[in-house]
Amino acid sequence: MAPPRLTEYFPEKRNLEDLWLSAFLVGTEWENMDKIKEFNWNFENLEKALEEGGGDFMGRQYMCLEALNVDCPLPPSDKIGINSVQRENEEILPMKAMKMAWVPYVPLEDRLSRIDSLKTKIFTLGCTQRRSALKHLKTERVKKFDYCMPYYMPLQPIEDQDDTVINFLYPLEPPMTLTGKWMIMRILLIRKSDDDLPEDEKEKFKAKEARKKAIGDMDPKKKEAFENIKFYKFYPVKTPETPDVDSVKSKYINRYYLNAHYLI
Numbered sequence: 670m671a672p673p674r675l676t677e678y679f680p681e682k683r684n685l686e687d688l689w690l691s692a693f694l695v696g697t698e699w700e701n702m703d704k705i706k707e708f709n710w711n712f713e714n715l716e717k718a719l720e721e722g723g724g725d726f727m728g729r730q731y732m733c734l735e736a737l738n739v740d741c742p743l744p745p746s747d748k749i750g751i752n753s754v755q756r757e758n759e760e761i762l763p764m765k766a767m768k769m770a771w772v773p774y775v776p777l778e779d780r781l782s783r784i785d786s787l788k789t790k791i792f793t794l795g796c797t798q799r800r801s802a803l804k805h806l807k808t809e810r811v812k813k814f815d816y817c818m819p820y821y822m823p824l825q826p827i828e829d830q831d832d833t834v835i836n837f838l839y840p841l842e843p844p845m846t847l848t849g850k851w852m853i854m855r856i857l858l859i860r861k862s863d864d865d866l867p868e869d870e871k872e873k874f875k876a877k878e879a880r881k882k883a884i885g886d887m888d889p890k891k892k893e894a895f896e897n898i899k900f901y902k903f904y905p906v907k908t909p910e911t912p913d914v915d916s917v918k919s920k921y922i923n924r925y926y927l928n929a930h931y932l933i
Contacts, residue, residue: 684776685716685791689905691774692733693796695749698815699803708912710905714933718901719791731771733794733819737922737929738901743894744771744792750820750925751813760813761820767813768798794819821925824884824895902929 689712694702715738719730731739739745749767751760764770772795779789796814803811884892902922904914920928 692793696818715903729790731792740899746820748820750818751816753816769796818923900929901931903933
């Protein structure tokens, strides 16, 4: 008589368990994407924050890895930045130029519902570029994906110093005993007109003026949303099956988002 078959039980899937898998690994080399997904990373901390909601997570959530969660009723940006130390010039392109877009995420329990009746508040950064088609693209185009990073234009950028102030070193003869041979001096730069500026400075000045105008013309509701925007940076929960990431945790996101408001 054959022994009775044992019933095999599988752990119940969490409602948002594959949320991190739905986000495109923006800025990751194509050949490394599979290596990252070899591990079953656990983002229960992110899942719990989104499911429990509360005052901090009542609005729409926009997510891109590692995992950056943006709490804002509007998409933080429809553009992508392309930049690296290997590239001479920075590019800011529409997401669609890199086949990227904010895509609604459907939790597990809602996947049998009609898509048009869902009112999801979670969006992840998606990309429709097929890896199998990369071999038909020029190398420069493929490399652009490696250098992509989420773009964001804050309403109040952090400036290193006032634009009208420049620093320079001036040699003193004879040298002063207190400060040594070199004294750091600051002078006021008085600009008579745009014609006085070098070409690269003219472009920077024009960009800043255009940015000020764009903010001034912004819809009041949109402006209010960006004034109250919050960035949450989640790292995976430590498990026996995944590498320990405690030593690399940082609030820094990238050159556009700068630092997260909260590190979790």
